[in-house]
Amino acid sequence: MLTTSNSLLYALRVSITILSGAGLMSCSSWLDDHRLTGPQLNSQSRVQKAVDSVRTALEKSLGNSVPSLNVYIQTPTEKIFASSVPAGTTPYTENTNFRFASNTKTVTATAILKMHQDGWLDIKAKITDNMPGTTIPYVPNTPAWDFPNKKDITIEQLLQHGAGVVDVDNDPIKGQFNGKTYTAYTQELDPTHQFTTEEMVQLLTKYKLSYWAPGTDFHYSNTGYAILGYIIARVYSLKSGDTKTYEDYLQNYLVGPGTKVPLALRFPVRADDTVLPAPRAEGVERTPDGKTIIFGDYNMSAQLAEGNGYGTPASLNTFVRTLMKGQNVLKPETVKLMQNEINPSSTNKYALGSFYTPNLGFGHNGERCGTLSLMMYDPLTDVSVVAYITLVDNSNVTKDASSTFYNCFSAVYGAAYGGRAALGYPGRP
16 A cells, blocks of 8 residues: 555654654654643643644644644543644544554454453463364464464464564565565555455465564564454354454444444454545545555455554544553453563563553554554543544655654654643653
C-alpha cells in the first residue's frame, strides 16, 4: 500500500514506539505543551486551542496543509473531543469512524489473554503444543507451516514481538516482489485479493525467513500478530464446534452487543468487507513523487489481527480506558500481566500487546491508510486519550527527526500531550 520504503517507515515507527515521551518529543520545539489557562477559557476551548496550535505548527514545518488533527480526552470528571481542521473544513466528531491500524494489536492481545484467563489456551505454550484438552496443535503440523524456529516459539513471544518472525507486511524479501513487501506488491496487482495468514506463513517457510532465535531479541512483526489472529480463530472454532474467524471471537467476547462493554469497533477479515462507514475520516498519504492518495474504502484482509481495526474515537477511548482499569473482559491480575514486561532487564519495552509512555500511560499507536493514531490510558492521573491525524506525509522521508513522516507521527503525540497539559495534567516529560 505504501509507496515509499516500508523498511524505513518501519524503523521510524518502531523508534517512536519504544522511545520515552521525552525522547520522542524533544526533537521538535513546535510540539510544546501549549498550556492555555485562565477563567476566559473553558476546558473544551483550552484543548481545542492546544490541538489547533500543534496542527498549524505542523503545517508550517511541512510547508503544506494538514487535513485534520483530532484528540479525545477523558479525565475523572470530563470527556472532551477536539478536531482541528483548516478554515472552511467541517471538523470531525467523536463518532467519526477512522482506521486505527496497529492499535488493533492491543485488541488481539486482549483476545489472547481472555482465552488464557478462561483456560482456552496457555500463553506460555509453544505454538506447536496442543490446545488444552485436545490433541490438536495451536498451528498446523504441515509442511507449509514448517518455518524456521517454529517449534521454539511461544504464544507469549508472539505477543511481545520476541519470536523472530519476519514481518512480510513491512519488510521486503530480498530479491522478490520488485523490492516491495509481499502485501504491498500483491495488493497493487489485485486490490481485491483475499489475503490469508497461511499464505504469509508459506513465505516464511519457502524463503526460510527468521530474524533470530526466539526470545533473544525484539523485532516488531505484523506477521507475528497475524499468527496470533489465526490461533484465536483456530481455538474458537474448536471450542464452538464450528468454523469461526478472528472477528467472530472479538464480536462475541470482546466488543459486540452481548459483551461486557459493547463498542462500535470492527475488524474486517474479508477482502470484500472494505467499507469505512459514514461518518468517516479518510486518510491522506503524500508520496515522494508528489502524488496524493486519499484512502476511503479499502481491503484490510492483509492486516488481520495486526492493523485491520476501525471505529470511533469515543469507542476506542472506552476500550483502552476500561481495559487498562480492569473494568472490561480482563481481570485486574490479567491486565497486570498485559502491562508487565516479561524480562525487565531487556531493552525491549514492549509488553504483551501494549507499551508504556511517560505521562500518557499504557496503550499503542498505529499507521495505516494515510492515518496515524494512538490510544493511551494513564493510571497515575486516570486520564485516557485517543489522538489521530489524517495525514501520512512521505514527501521527504529521512532517518532522523527531519522526516516529514516522523513529524506527522510526532504531532499526534504533541496533540495528546498538549491536550492533557491544557487541562492541568502533566504533559510532555
